[in-house]
Amino acid sequence: MLYAAPDKLPMTRQEILSELQRFVDCHPFPDRPxxxxxxxxxxxxVAFPAxxxxxxxxxxxxQLVRNDALQERIMGxxxxxxxxxGSFDAIICWDVxxxxxxxxxxxxxFFDAIRANGLVILGLPNILSLWGLTTKYSPYWLHVWFYRKVFKKQEAGRDDNPPFLTYLRWSLAPGALQCYAQGRGLSVALYRQYDPLLPSVQRRKKWITRLYVILARTLRLLTLGRLGGTGNSGLILVLHKNNMEQNDNEHDNIS
Ligand SMILES: C[S@@+](CC[C@H](N)C(=O)[O-])C[C@H]1O[C@@H](n2cnc3c(N)ncnc32)[C@H](O)[C@@H]1O
Known part of the structure; x- marks a missing residue:
């Protein structure tokens, strides 16, 4: 999806989270997941069944202590x-x-620990976007500066507060990630690209958004659509662990 103009915002984090929530709400979880x-x-x-x-x-x-939604905390x-x-009905790994x-x-x-019919929900930056590439190849001090100056988070980078050191490996590119999961017997149940940060940057610093859009479009042109573009700096991938018995039955029917 391309920005028509910097004023026209792509799908926001909130809109994507609402879609994800609807998806999770419709999933047939067991009684006590x-x-x-x-x-x-x-x-x-994301909210799971009560x-x-x-x-x-x-x-x-x-960070563990700050999270009051947990019944069990593991430091590891x-x-x-x-x-x-096979110990979890859903695993969510968001921005990690x-x-x-x-x-x-x-x-x-995760793929070993998820039960049949369970969901693995991943949220992460898209390395193929200008945002992803910039995050990967820029120094950590710049991330901290950006959080403090643009997002006005004075505690950024201190006392285990974000931003965290980022590697963003190429194995996390959308295609590579989907192939990896499918090779381990999971299927892609939901896949979305969205823009987690640009709308909120735009509210604070319009000129950064304009510059970003120009650079992202230029990169897309120069790489013949492989990198850059806008509205795609975040990824959501929901993977479904297929029921092995169902797979075996399907296999028997075919053979
Ligand atoms: C950007 S925060 C995201 C936190 C939360 N999932 C959210 O979306 O708000 C990244 C979190 O991953 C944790 N983290 C980083 N490396 C980790 C690792 N190797 N194992 C477990 N947690 C890790 C950090 O301590 C931090 O709490």
Whole structure:
């Protein structure tokens, strides 16, 4: 999706979250689902059934303590932590994969820990967008400066507050991520691109948005549509773990 003009905003974080919430609300969870917030930080973005048991894991104790939506807190690294196989009905990992040196190690653990018919919900920046590329290749001090000056967050980068160090590996590009999940037996149930930050930047600094749009469009032209563009700096991917019995039945019917 291209910006028609900087005044015309793309799908916002709030609109995308509402769509995601409707999707989750329609999912047939069991009576007492167990949900994992991976890299839970201090807040949750999606509501799960009221009877859910909410488990959170984060590498930062301070972030874990700040999150009051959890019934169980685990301090650990999601790249290493061994969850029991098939122990969660949904795993949500929001704005975390980009901060991992080896995100596929975390994904492997999620794919083992999710039950059949469960959902793995991922929210992350799109490395193919100008925003993603800038975040990946700019120094951390610039991220902190941006949060303080543009978002007016004076606590940014201190006391385990965002922004966090970002690696945004190429394995997280939309196509690569979808192939990886499908190779592990999950199917893509929902996939959206949106713009998590630009609308809020535009409210504060219109000139940054205008400059961004010009650069993003130029990059898109120069790379023949492979990189850049606007309205695509955030990704949401909902993966569904297929029911193995159903797969086996389908296989039997075919053979
Ligand atoms: C940008 S915050 C996102 C927090 C929350 N998911 C949200 O959307 O508000 C990233 C979180 O990931 C956590 N984190 C970073 N690396 C991690 C790792 N290897 N294992 C577990 N958590 C990690 C950070 O401590 C931080 O709380």
């Amino acid at each position: 167990v949900i994992l917030e991976a890299g839970c930080g201090s807040r949750s973005h 009877a859910s048991r909410m488990v959170g894991i984060d590498i930062s104790e301070k 690294d999601i790249q290493d932590y061994d969850f029991a196989p 994969l980009e901060h991992l040196k080896e995100p596929t190690r975390a994904l492997d653990r």
